[in-house]
Amino acid sequence: MPNGNGESAARIPVFADVDTGVDDAMALVYLLASADADLVGIASTAGNVGVDQVCRNNLGLLELCGVTGMPVSRGADGPVASALRTAEDTHGPQGLGYAQLPSGDSTLTTYDAAEAWVRAARAHPGELVGMAVGPLTNLALALRTEPALPTLLRRLVIMGGAFDYRGNTTAVAEWNVSVDPEAAAEVFAAWSAPDLEPPIVLGLNLTENVALTPALFTRLAAAAQSPTAPMSVLDDRGTRSVAANPLIRVLEDAMRFYFEFHFDQGEGYLAHLHDPLAAAVALDPDIVECRPATVDVELAGTLTRGMTIADWNGRWGRPPNALVGIGVDAGAFFERFIARVGPFAHRLG
Structure with a gap:
């Protein structure tokens, strides 16, 4: 029977490929907090930080959330055809800003992240939803x-690219695609057959358009029944959370670093929640409006390497290989995020 979110009441198996990362962590928490999600595995991708740090972050986050037995797989050390670049300036030296995670005593799978993708898909044929919110290497x-x-x-959701829009890494390239443009090009090519359901990009x-503010975070803490001092641009840099709830405390300490980064970039004291939106779309595609397009990645341009180009009008004569997101109700997304993550944090205590 329907659950009000456009899906059946059955839990949806989701496989998450992440380069955790502040907003990646928020995406994983969203999935763990969602009653309609069955997170069946996590692939760790080099990107925001190196792959071993990503593994540590994923294991520590699962321990914080009281999750045991979740398969976490290590991905490649770097992109398929270029040197790795990381983004500690954006996410902090360990990838989660000022937050301190538990050590995470669980072990990684004996197989790598690429094999983890294949195993998960074969275990849930026609049912698995893939979510890729880092470089597409794995x-x-x-x-x-x-x-x-x-x-x-069943479907694939990708956070990546910039369509008729500026980049955040170069003038035209978005971070995830820019880190490994060859991998992104391979992925889009793999979905080019006309009988395939295109990925949501x-x-x-x-x-x-999905910007978390201090006021919204205060609402999240209240939903967790763990009030905290409202974050402000006037606070000392690195001010730590006073929330009693351990998950809210970690998320606040991570988000404060992210707020400070966005402020320094001239974007305001806020944070774009790229990856949590992808998690929400993985469970309910109807929360975004999409437009079919043929997408490819520029690999050779001196100024445009890593740029994602959408052929909206079919000039290339190739079938659409992407459903490009063009509209979202950010307010509705945050209502859903707070309604799920707040009570989940409260249950963790």
């Missing part, structure tokens, strides 16, 4: 191993 390597992977997924043109 997914590209998985496609090399199993070219039929697109036919095994959430670019900066969409995700930068």
